[in-house]
Structure formats: structure tokens, C-alpha cells
Amino acid sequence: MISKDKVLHIADLAKLNIEEKEMAKYQIQLTDILTEIDKILKVDINEEEIMISPTNNKNCLSEDIPEMHLSKDNMLKNAKRVKGDYIIVPKVIE
Amino acid sequence: MKYLDLDIKTINQKLKNKEIKPIDLVNEAFAKIEVNNLNCFITLNKEEAIKQALKLENQEVDNILFGLPIAIKDNIITKDLRTTAASHILDDFIPVYDATVISKIKEKNMIIIGKTNMDEFAMGSTGETSYFGNTLNPWDKTSVPGGSSSGSASCVAARITPFALGTDTGGSIRQPSSFCGVVGLKPTYGRVSRYGIIAFASSLDQAGPITRNVYENALLLNVISGHDNHDLTSSYEEVKDYTSLIGKDVSSLKIAVPNYYMSEVIDKKVKQAVLEVIEILKKEGCQVDFVDIDYLQYAIPLYQIIALSEASSNLARYDGVRYGLKIDNFNNIDELYKNTRSIGFGNEVKRRIMIGSYILSGENANVYYYKALKLRKIMTDNLKKCFNQYDLIIGPTNTDVAYKLGVKQDDALKSFYDDLLTIPVNMAGLPALSLPIGFKNNLPIGMHIIGNYFQEEIIYQLASFIEKTLNLNLNAKEVK
Numbered sequence: 001m002i003s004k005d006k007v008l009h010i011a012d013l014a015k016l017n018i019e020e021k022e023m024a025k026y027q028i029q030l031t032d033i034l035t036e037i038d039k040i041l042k043v044d045i046n047e048e049e050i051m052i053s054p055t056n057n058k059n060c061l062s063e064d065i066p067e068m069h070l071s072k073d074n075m076l077k078n079a080k081r082v083k084g085d086y087i088i089v090p091k092v093i094e
Numbered sequence: 095m096k097y098l099d100l101d102i103k104t105i106n107q108k109l110k111n112k113e114i115k116p117i118d119l120v121n122e123a124f125a126k127i128e129v130n131n132l133n134c135f136i137t138l139n140k141e142e143a144i145k146q147a148l149k150l151e152n153q154e155v156d157n158i159l160f161g162l163p164i165a166i167k168d169n170i171i172t173k174d175l176r177t178t179a180a181s182h183i184l185d186d187f188i189p190v191y192d193a194t195v196i197s198k199i200k201e202k203n204m205i206i207i208g209k210t211n212m213d214e215f216a217m218g219s220t221g222e223t224s225y226f227g228n229t230l231n232p233w234d235k236t237s238v239p240g241g242s243s244s245g246s247a248s249c250v251a252a253r254i255t256p257f258a259l260g261t262d263t264g265g266s267i268r269q270p271s272s273f274c275g276v277v278g279l280k281p282t283y284g285r286v287s288r289y290g291i292i293a294f295a296s297s298l299d300q301a302g303p304i305t306r307n308v309y310e311n312a313l314l315l316n317v318i319s320g321h322d323n324h325d326l327t328s329s330y331e332e333v334k335d336y337t338s339l340i341g342k343d344v345s346s347l348k349i350a351v352p353n354y355y356m357s358e359v360i361d362k363k364v365k366q367a368v369l370e371v372i373e374i375l376k377k378e379g380c381q382v383d384f385v386d387i388d389y390l391q392y393a394i395p396l397y398q399i400i401a402l403s404e405a406s407s408n409l410a411r412y413d414g415v416r417y418g419l420k421i422d423n424f425n426n427i428d429e430l431y432k433n434t435r436s437i438g439f440g441n442e443v444k445r446r447i448m449i450g451s452y453i454l455s456g457e458n459a460n461v462y463y464y465k466a467l468k469l470r471k472i473m474t475d476n477l478k479k480c481f482n483q484y485d486l487i488i489g490p491t492n493t494d495v496a497y498k499l500g501v502k503q504d505d506a507l508k509s510f511y512d513d514l515l516t517i518p519v520n521m522a523g524l525p526a527l528s529l530p531i532g533f534k535n536n537l538p539i540g541m542h543i544i545g546n547y548f549q550e551e552i553i554y555q556l557a558s559f560i561e562k563t564l565n566l567n568l569n570a571k572e573v574k
Contacts (some may be wrong), residue, residue, distance in 0.1 A: 013451035015413070015431040016444055026445075029506035033449050036507060040465055047367060050467035051474055052325060053297040054283040054523020059239045074190040078417040087137040089415050094429050 002032045098122050098253050098333065099163060099569075101212075102158060102310050105256075110218070111153045116147040116161030116205060123163045123207050126254045128574045130231040134249040136168050137176045138208040146205050147549075158313060159202045164257040165249045169207040169216055169292040170301060174194050175206070179292045180214045180224035181312040183419045183438030194325065195301050195318045202317055207255050210245030214440045216266050218242050218368035220502070223442040228499060231274060232570035233537055237496040240257035240270030240512075246304045247274040254550050254572045257314055258304040263294050265491075265516025267302050268528035272491035272540025275530040275568050277557070280306040280516075280550050283523030285315075287322035289515045294406035295425060299474070300518040306568070308558040312336035315550060331548045339555035340557045345379030347556060348484045353516055354390040356543070357488025364490045367539045372488075374563055382488075388479055389473040392512050393517040396473065397451055399466035406450025424471020445506060474522040481546040486556055489515060491528040491540035514541060521566045525550045529557045531570055538568070 006027050011018045020028060072085065081088035097105060097114055108114045119142050127135065143163075147505030150161050166172060171189035173196075178184045199206075213223040221229040221244025228245035231237045232252040239248040241425040243260030247270035250258050257292040262265040262280035271278025279302045286301045287390035293299060319333045345423035351372065356365055372382050381486065412418055421437060424430040439447070453462045480487060494516060519526040525549060541560070547551040 010452045013549070014426070014444070015410075015435055015450045015453050016448065017436040025504075026448075029445055029449065032506045033398060033445070034452075036510070037395045037398050037449075037453070037462060040392055040469055041398065041461070043281070043389075043465075043469060045394060045465075045468055045472055047468045047472050049471050050464065052467060053470035054447070055327040055329070056306045057327060062323060070190055071258055072557065077190050078187060080420050088423070090427075090430055092430075093297045094426060 001027050002034065098126070098163070098256060099300065102162070102256060102313065105162065106155065106158050106160070109161055109246040117144065118152045119163050120144055120147040120205055120207070123254055126252065126400070130232070130252050130254070132248050132252055133227055134165070134210055134245040134254065136178055136180060136226045136245070136548050139175055139206050142175070143205050144560065150203055153203070156200050157357070159204050159317060160259060162204050163255040164198065164199060164204045165206045165246055165255045165311060166258070167212055167243050167246050167260045168193060169261055170259060171290045171292065171372040172206065172209065175209065177209060177292070178225070179216070181443070182210045182225045185225065185419070187417055189504070191290065194287035194322045196290065197317050197436055203408050210258060212244055212251060212313070213242035214443050216242040216261055216263055217405070219265065219269055222499065223440055225440060231377045231496055232444050232573045233275060234496065235499055235572050236385055237537065238273065238499050239514050240273030240496060241403055242266040243278070243304065244433060247271050247278065248275055250274070250276045250304050250306060251570045253306070253569070256306055256310060259301055259318070260292060260304050261299055261301045262520065264300045264401060265513040265518050267459055268491050268516050268526060268540070268542065269306060269512060271528040272538065273496040275538030275570065276304055276306060277308055277527065277529055279311055279315060279527040279550065279553070280519065281315060281319065281550060282329070282527060283524040284327055285548065285550070286318050286329070287325040289324035290470070291383070294407040295401040296408065297404060298364060298401055300513055308472055308554055308561050309337060309340055310556045311339060311457070311527070320340065329548070334551055336551050336554055339551045340558040342555055344375070344559045347486060348381045349375060349439065350383055350385045350480050350484040350487045351489055352387045352390060353384055353489060354387060356384070356568050359488055359493050359514070361494040362535070363537050364492070368488070368490050368541060371531050371541060371560055374560070378559070384479065389469065389476055392469060392473070392519050393514060393521070394467055396466055396521060397513065397517045398449065398510060399462050400470060402446045402450035403453050403463055404450070406447040406454065409443070409447050412567055427517040438440050442509065458553070470478070470492070470521050473518060477518065477522045477524065478549045485546070485552055487529065487544040488540050491542040495539055497536035504567070509522045519544055521545070525553060527553050527557055529560060530563060530566060531560065532566070536571060
């Protein structure tokens with residue numbers, strides 16, 4: 001089973017808090033999934049090509065023409081705090 | 095009179111004759127929602143739907159879907175109509191534009207009844223991970239409806255709306271369609287625009303129709319398909335009339351049944367139902383062969399790596415800085431992220447983005463992710479090879495019928511194992527449909543019909559033949 005420290009490390013990567021009371025559950029569940037995932041390490045493959053997406057589209061270039069998409073009012077609609085034309089966000093630079 | 099139990103051609107005729115009006119259908123849908131209490135919907139669009147129905151009374155009935163009620167999975171954004179993806183983190187989110195699929199159904203004057211319940215961010219296979227409570231299965235209210243498109247499948251099964259849209263990343267249209275006894279299609283990747291669909295795993299996600307029968311499914315696919323400049327993975331492939339082969343002779347079809355789909359993990363009665371259909375097909379003259387397709391057995395770990403990696407990246411945007419849930423208790427930016435996401439996401443989502451972040455971190459990306467991308471290529475090549483010889487692949491959609499609510503909730507692997515048979519289709523980007531073919535203990539059994547790329551019409555051809563031959567009564571038992 002993975003250690004508490006490893007659970008905390010993984011949670012930190014995903015930007016999540018883990019409470020002590022949830023720790024045992026996450027240790028078991030993450031171990032279960034990671035054990036399952038390890039199965040593919042044992043697969044013997046001699047394929048070098050990778051597949052990122054099923055799409056067959058080649059370069060999809062669009063003309064560089066400005067278009068109206070959203071009005072200013074619409075853009076501000078989901079903002080929690082607005083001042084004039086600005087969205088007020090929490091301080092993200094320290 | 096229950097108009098919503100009639101087939102679409104009949105309803106369309108009655109609308110044309112002015113025997114009924116769109117508002118009659120809308121009223122009936124909302125009445126059924128109230129009586130049945132299936133928790134199919136997160137947000138109802140009642141006021142707007144009534145307004146639109148009344149407006150349509152003065153318009154000519156110009157297409158077969160005109161004025162018909164439709165339900166939309168709540169991860170497909172709808173302008174001015176709340177869209178939550180069944181998550182606390184988005185529970186006050188009002189989209190400012192329509193997804194392309196929504197614009198397309200609006201052009202046909204279909205009427206949106208509401209946004210359907212689902213597993214949070216489409217992560218789950220029972221409907222139980224929704225922040226808004228679980229959806230009920232109209233066949234048995236103590237059983238799961240399947241997921242993640244739980245509300246869309248349940249509401250069509252209950253005949254609340256004849257049409258619904260779902261999305262499918264690893265089986266999320268086909269699995270609930272199978273558990274609820276309805277017809278659900280995951281189109282070829284790129285057939286339907288993903289613009290405006292809240293992303294889970296972008297290389298696997300695809301929206302598709304959930305309906306009462308095969309013909310109506312094809313009708314809805316006709317409308318939502320097509321290239322979209324807003325989604326560069328949407329295909330330039332020509333949109334066909336997907337109803338064109340329905341009712342046509344199937345005797346020349348060559349069909350493969352992978353042994354993987356009929357293994358010992360499949361319930362005996364489910365297997366029996368599939369074998370009975372195979373007998374019918376052979377009698378009709380179809381060539382049906384059992385075949386081995388290698389690498390399908392790695393579907394689950396492959397999905398865990400690819401889907402969860404993409405998910406961890408896609409869900410990084412829910413950070414408390416932009417739209418969605420806002421919290422006040424934080425001292426620095428890291429606390430803002432962590433406190434917002436820890437309150438905003440449910441357990442299934444947390445687990446999945448943790449695994450995804452871990453897989454993509456440092457050296458793990460090489461060890462797991464790149465290996466998975468190679469395996470994805472091989473699995474896809476093997477499926478493609480099968481289509482050199484066969485027109486279709488069939489098997490069961492699920493290992494069993496719907497199970498009881500709550501029984502597997504703490505099992506972290508459960509929701510993945512439910513998708514054992516559906517995942518390979520998303521990996522390859524192929525189209526596939528789930529069709530009801532019988533019952534076990536009064537619960538529907540689903541058959542999986544997988545087609546070659548952009549050949550949805552052949553899937554419908556075979557599905558409609560089986561549907562007509564079996565002629566099942568698919569009216570759910572617990573619906574008033």
C-alpha cells in the first residue's frame with residue numbers, strides 16, 4: 001500500500017487537501033488504481049508509434065479574420081466581482 | 095392522451111394537422127417529471143420551454159423534429175441555462191453561448207426541457223457521483239440507471255422526452271442506455287462537434303443521441319453531425335442520411351464477435367441473450383464469426399492512464415480564480431486552489447485527477463503515459479484490422495444488467511470495470527450503439543454494435559433489423 005506521504009504528494013500535484021480522516025480510504029483506493037495501471041508496464045510491445053487522438057484531420061488553418069464572439073456584457077456575466085470593464089480576481093501574484 | 099408514447103412520425107403528423115400543438119408535448123413532459131420523481135434533471139427549462147412552444151404555434155412544421163421535447167446532459171453548455179456538470183464547483187455557472195450541438199437542435203426548433211443529471215464531470219458509471227443526488231432507473235428504482243449519462247437515459251426510458259443528448263468518454267452513453275433499455279449511440283470521434291461540451295478527456299469525449307428506438311436515434315444523429323470550425327478535431331467527412339439503410343436487407347453483413355466480449359466475466363443470461371441474437375442473424379444469412387482481437391484486455395489500465403491524465407489537465411481550470419465556486423478562506427494562492435477544489439469536487443473526481451496528475455508528473459510521463467499512447471495505437475490497429483474483414487463487431491454492452499444502488503460505491507475500480515467492453519471503442523474512436531435485446535429479472539440487457547469509422551448507417555441497419563425482429567415491450571415498469 002502507498003504511504004501517507006505519497007498520498008499527500010499526489011494530492012499536492014492535483015492541488016487538493018486530504019484530511020486525516022480520509023487518509024486511510026485514499027491509501028487503499030489510490031493503491032488499487034495504481035496497481036491496475038501497473039499492468040500495462042508488463043505488456044510487451046514493439047510499437048514505436050504513438051496515438052494521441054483518433055482524428056484524421058491534418059492542419060486545420062482558419063483565415064486570420066477577427067470575428068465577434070461574445071459581447072462585453074456576456075463576458076462579465078460569470079464574474080463574481082466586476083468594476084467597470086474589469087473583473088476583480090483574488091490576488092494570484094505573491 | 096399520452097402523446098409522448100407515440101412514435102415520432104405520428105407525432106409529427108399530428109403537429110402538421112394541428113391536432114396537437116408543441117405546448118401539449120411540453121406540458122406532458124413536465125407533468126411526467128413531477129409524477130415520476132426519478133431525479134433525472136438538475137435544472138428544468140420550464141419557463142423558456144413553454145414560451146418557445148407557444149411561439150412555435152405560429153410557425154410551419156418544417157422538419158420531423160419540429161416542436162419535439164429533448165433533454166440535454168448537463169455537461170453540454172446552454173446559453174442562459176445553468177450548466178453544472180453535476181458538480182458543486184459549477185453549480186452557479188450560467189453559460190454565455192450555446193454548444194454547437196445545441197445550436198443545431200435549436201435550428202430544428204426542438205424544445206429543451208431541461209439539463210439532465212449525470213455523474214460529476216461524467217466520471218462514474220452509476221449516476222451516483224452527482225452533487226445533486228443519484229438518478230433512479232425507471233425499470234427498478236432500487237437499481238442504478240448506469241452512467242455517466244444517467245438522467246438522459248432514465249428520462250428517455252421513462253418516456254419523459256423522446257430524445258436526449260449524452261456524452262461518452264468510456265461508455266457513458268452506451269452503459270446507461272443498456273441499463274435503462276433505450277438506444278444510445280456514441281458516434282465516430284469527430285462526427286459531432288465537441289465545442290461547448292465540458293471537457294473530461296478530449297481525445298475520447300463524444301456527444302451522441304439517446305432515444306426510444308433506432309430510427310429516432312438516426313434522426314437525431316442527422317441533425318447534430320458535421321464539421322465545426324470551432325472544433326478542429328471535428329471531421330470534414332460528409333454527413334450522410336443515417337436513416338438510409340434502416341429496413342434494408344442485412345443478409346450480406348459480415349459480423350465479428352470478439353471472444354473478449356463473451357468471456358467468463360460476462361453474466362450467463364446476458365451471454366445467452368447475445369447468442370440468441372447471433373442465431374437470428376445466422377438464420378437471416380449473416381456471416382457471424384467468433385474472433386480474437388488482441389490487446390483488448392488492457393482496456394481498463396489504458397483508460398485509467400489516458401482518460402485520467404487528460405482529465406487532470408482539463409480540470410486544472412477550476413481553480414477558484416475564474417468562474418465557478420468561490421471561497422473566502424485562504425492566505426495564499428496555493429490555499430485558494432486547494433480549498434476551492436477540495437470543497438468543489440466530489441470523491442470520484444478527486445481520485446481521478448490525483449491519479450492523472452501523478453501519471454503526468456516527472457518521469458512517470460515516460461513510464462506510463464507514453465507507453466499507454468503506444469498501446470492505444472496497437473489496440474486501435476487491431477480493431478481496424480478486424481474491419482478489413484467484417485462490417486460490424488457485436489457483443490454485450492455490459493457484463494451484466496443494472497445492479498443495486500449503493501453496492502459498489504466505495505470500490506475505486508468499480509466504475510472502470512463497468513466500462514470493460516465499451517472503452518476500446520473510445521480508444522480507437524469508432525462508432526458504437528447499445529440496443530435493448532432482452533431482460534434478466536425484468537431489467538434490460540444491452541447489445542453492443544460497433545461499426546467502422548463514419549459508418550453509423552450500417553450500425554443502424556443491423557440494429558433496426560434486430561429491434562424489429564425481437565419486438566420487445568420496452569415500457570419501463572415503474573413509470574406512471
